[in-house]
Amino acid sequence: MNRTNDHDERVAKLTFAGVYPHLLAKVERKGRTKDELHQVIKWLTGFNERTLQKHIKGKMSYEEFFAEAKLNPNAHLITGVICGYRVEDIENPLTQKVRYLDKLVDELARGKKMEKILRAG
Template sequence: MKQPKIYSMSFASVYPLYIKKAEKKERTKAEVDEIIFWLTGYDEASLQQVIDQKVDFETFFAEAPEMNPNVTLITGMICGYRVEDIEEKLMQQIRYLDKLIDELAKGKKMEKILRK
């Protein structure tokens, strides 16, 4: 079965779009980064390395230092699917990130986005 195109896309090509989406709604790059750090366990240096190396999404999530154990608290609709019902693990991880960035752009408080 053919893999979705997003799996082979470089994280570096989508990252600026996350930032742009947030900044359009008066949010910041720092908040986008905080979401990524919380979700994946990357830190500033390791995220920059991923960007510089143009790592694809599949590798980005496969090599994530530690997925947050609270990801199961991320629920709701994204791209017409309930994120908690997506069976393909990698697609679910990508959609978790999309969902969190959407919540940021919609003005949710960081405490709620990060499921604290």
């Protein structure tokens, strides 16, 4: 996928704390829980609850957020379309990680089973 540098730079500068309330609202509107959202985020990033809370309350950009994350080795199994683009075809590594998170949250909100979201079976 060919995205503009401008788009990638905007994504990099978004703060996780600024996006998090929207992610939470999306899953809760669909009957899922904050704990489930945290489970998905922790699976992708390798963060524990304490580190995740630090990011939720902080001013860290997505670039800093994912630089600190230890991406799950199965993250490459996240495939499909989000925001009109195939996540597996996104060329910018940071933008791809952000879209991985978006895709997981979307799957959670759509009611997909946690085992499938976490690529466990």
